[in-house]
Amino acid sequence: MSFSYVSHLYCPKCERTYDVDQIHQLCECGSPLLVAYDLELMRQEVKREALAEREPSLWRYHELLPVKHPEHIVSLGEGMTPLVRMPRLGRNIGIDSLYMKDEGVIPTGTFKARGAAVGISKAKELGVKRLAMPTNGNAGAAWSLYAARAGIQATVVMPVDAPELTRKECAIAGAELYLVNGLISDAGQIVAKAIREYGWYDASTLKEPYRIEGKKTMGLEIAEQFSWQLPDVILYPTGGGVGLIGIYKAIKELQALGWVDGRMPRLVAVQAEHCAPIVKAWKEKKRESEFWPNAHTVAFGINVPKALGDFLVLEAVYETDGCAVAIGDEAILAEQRTAAELEGAFICPEGAAAFAAARTLRESGWIRDGETVVVLNTGTGLKYADTVDVHPPVLEPGDMLPKEN
Numbered sequence: 001m002s003f004s005y006v007s008h009l010y011c012p013k014c015e016r017t018y019d020v021d022q023i024h025q026l027c028e029c030g031s032p033l034l035v036a037y038d039l040e041l042m043r044q045e046v047k048r049e050a051l052a053e054r055e056p057s058l059w060r061y062h063e064l065l066p067v068k069h070p071e072h073i074v075s076l077g078e079g080m081t082p083l084v085r086m087p088r089l090g091r092n093i094g095i096d097s098l099y100m101k102d103e104g105v106i107p108t109g110t111f112k113a114r115g116a117a118v119g120i121s122k123a124k125e126l127g128v129k130r131l132a133m134p135t136n137g138n139a140g141a142a143w144s145l146y147a148a149r150a151g152i153q154a155t156v157v158m159p160v161d162a163p164e165l166t167r168k169e170c171a172i173a174g175a176e177l178y179l180v181n182g183l184i185s186d187a188g189q190i191v192a193k194a195i196r197e198y199g200w201y202d203a204s205t206l207k208e209p210y211r212i213e214g215k216k217t218m219g220l221e222i223a224e225q226f227s228w229q230l231p232d233v234i235l236y237p238t239g240g241g242v243g244l245i246g247i248y249k250a251i252k253e254l255q256a257l258g259w260v261d262g263r264m265p266r267l268v269a270v271q272a273e274h275c276a277p278i279v280k281a282w283k284e285k286k287r288e289s290e291f292w293p294n295a296h297t298v299a300f301g302i303n304v305p306k307a308l309g310d311f312l313v314l315e316a317v318y319e320t321d322g323c324a325v326a327i328g329d330e331a332i333l334a335e336q337r338t339a340a341e342l343e344g345a346f347i348c349p350e351g352a353a354a355f356a357a358a359r360t361l362r363e364s365g366w367i368r369d370g371e372t373v374v375v376l377n378t379g380t381g382l383k384y385a386d387t388v389d390v391h392p393p394v395l396e397p398g399d400m401l402p403k404e405n
Contacts, residue, residue, distance in 0.1 A: 005042040006066045009033040009209055012312065020066060023126050025207050032206035032309050034249070035066050035213055039256045048259045051224065056080035058114060058217035064253060065118055066213050072125040074150045076107035078117045079217055083225040083374070088342040089355070094362045097372040099231070100345065100355075101222060104380030108142040108169065110301075110348070111218065111243060111378045115211030116142035122210040123201060124150045132194055133203035134158070134187030136239065136301055137166030138379060143203055144175035155200070157187040163300060163383055183295060185305055205240040206309045212246045219250030222374060223260050230262040232371035235357055237350035237378055238269040238278055238324075239304035241313035248316035265374075267322040269313055270357040272297030272329065277306055278313055282324035287311050298329045298387055299349035301378065323366065325357040332356055333387060340381075349384055351377030 009018040011027035012034055018024045020035070027033055046063050054060035058079025067073055082102050090098030103111035120143065123131065132155040133143060140156040147154040154175040158166065159182060170177045180187045188204060195202045202208060223230060230251065236244045244267060254260040269278050274296050277289035292305040307313065317324055336352035339345045347355070354375045361367045381387070395401075 001045050003062055003070055004065060004068050005037045005039070005046075005063050006068065007036045007038045010036050021126075023128070023201065024209065025202050032312070033209040035209055037064060037253065039253060043257050048228065048257075058117065058214065058221070061217055061220050064213075064220065064250075065217075066210055067118070067121045067125055069125065072121055074121045074124060074146055075117055076113065076146070076149065078107050078113045080221055081106055083222065084345070086339075086343050086345075089339055092338065092342060093355075093359045095358060095367060095373050096370070098358070099372070099374045100343075100347075100351075101218060101374055101376050102345070103218070103376065103378050104346075104348065104351075104382075108138070108145055109380045109383055110138040110142065111215065111376070112139045112142035113146070114214035114217055115139065115242065116146040116214070118214030119143070119203065119208060119211040120146040120150050120152065123152060123203075123208070128152055128201045131155070131201040131203040132157075132191050134184050134191045135162070135166075136184050136303060137162035138301055138383065139205070140175070140177075141166040141169035141173075144170040144173040147175070148173040154203075155191075155194070157190050159183055159187060161300065163386075165383055165385075183303070183305060185291075205242060205307070212242055212249065214246075215243045216246030216250035216253075218243060218376065219247035220254065222247075223251065223254055226372075228260050230260055231265050231374045233268060233361075233367055233373045234265045234376070235268040235270055235354040235373070236376045237299065237302050237354045238271055238313060239302035239350075240307045241269070241278065241309050243376065243378065244269055244316055245309055245312045248320065264320045267316050267320045268354075268357060268361070269317055269322070269324040270302075270354045271324065271326050272299050272302055272332070272353060273326045274329070275303050275305060276324075276326035278310060278317075279324040279326040281310065281314055282317060287314055289314070297332075299332055299353050300384070301348070301350045302353065323361070325360060327353045327356045327360070335359070336381065336387065345377070346381035347377040348379040348381050349387055350379065351375065
């Protein structure tokens with residue numbers, strides 16, 4: 001048995017293949033590359049029951065991850081986040097079987113740790129010494145921290161409006177941090193110039209093939225946590241779209257292995273009303289999105305005006321009979337408060353957008369009676385503390401608390 005059954009890299013557009021033991025970024029045709037595994041051999045040699053004795057981290061699925069040698073793993077204990085039933089919020093929305101996959105409790109506080117753990121581990125295995133990336137905040141923070149653990153120098157460029165906490169995470173990890181007076185797309189152009197000039201490893205979203213593999217472990221965990229019975233619907237807040245692409249890839253691989261029962265869940269891409277290129281493309285039945293001008297939203301992590309992997313996101317939505325939904329900022333903030341008041345969950349605005357989308361789809365009848373629904377909360381609300389405006393009364397020593405407000 002192999003530690004990893006990784007086989008090669010391939011282009012989902014032109015079908016070129018590449019050696020997984022060499023550094024590759026994009027395909028020659030400009031498409032992102034995906035990781036392939038020898039699933040037939042793995043099906044013969046590995047049984048899902050073997051997972052029961054393994055550590056509760058994403059590395060329990062090492063056969064389906066691209067790192068060939070365990071000594072190259074860079075880990076902070078990420079993965080196997082809780083799948084939490086949300087009964088009070090479910091009743092409020094009208095979904096009896098509503099679950100939250102809570103990525104807010106993972107190292108670095110967001111699901112970005114998954115992509116960073118696997119991406120940095122593979123970069124280490126490939127001998128990378130320096131990387132650069134644009135970010136809306138959380139990915140840069142996660143990659144900076146994991147890069148520090150691996151001894152890799154990171155350069156990060158983020159918009160000036162990115163959450164301030166993520167700046168501090170990058171800085172304390174020793175990354176070279178720069179702010180750009182613009183969007184993540186502007187940061188990406190600056191990073192691309194440096195990559196061309198200096199030959200650094202490009203860790204931009206989907207310009208390295210391995211962060212998808214880290215994020216697909218959310219799909220592997222959901223399947224295992226439901227005892228290999230798949231839910232009916234999975235909602236995911238979608239910016240660059242890597243999480244949704246990864247979950248779709250994970251479930252297809254599990255199906256090929258014969259490890260899961262039931263049909264593919266319907267996948268829902270959730271975006272913000274003022275940054276919804278995937279939603280627009282889906283409504284127009286297109287295979288790729290268009291650049292969204294003047295993008296802005298309180299859910300900063302999904303403020304991505306054009307995703308490199310948009311065609312892969314749309315494929316996942318179309319192939320699962322899913323849909324794409326845009327939510328306004330007011331509804332996002334209201335849902336964030338409702339989740340906290342009913343379930344004690346301080347979720348991030350992106351996760352709140354996904355819960356608000358579940359509410360919208362239940363009201364329309366798209367989510368049907370009796371269906372099991374999983375919402376991905378992609379990070380802790382603590383990363384976005386400024387979204388909560390608080391003005392409590394100030395008491396003087398000796399004051400009496402009122403009996404009721």
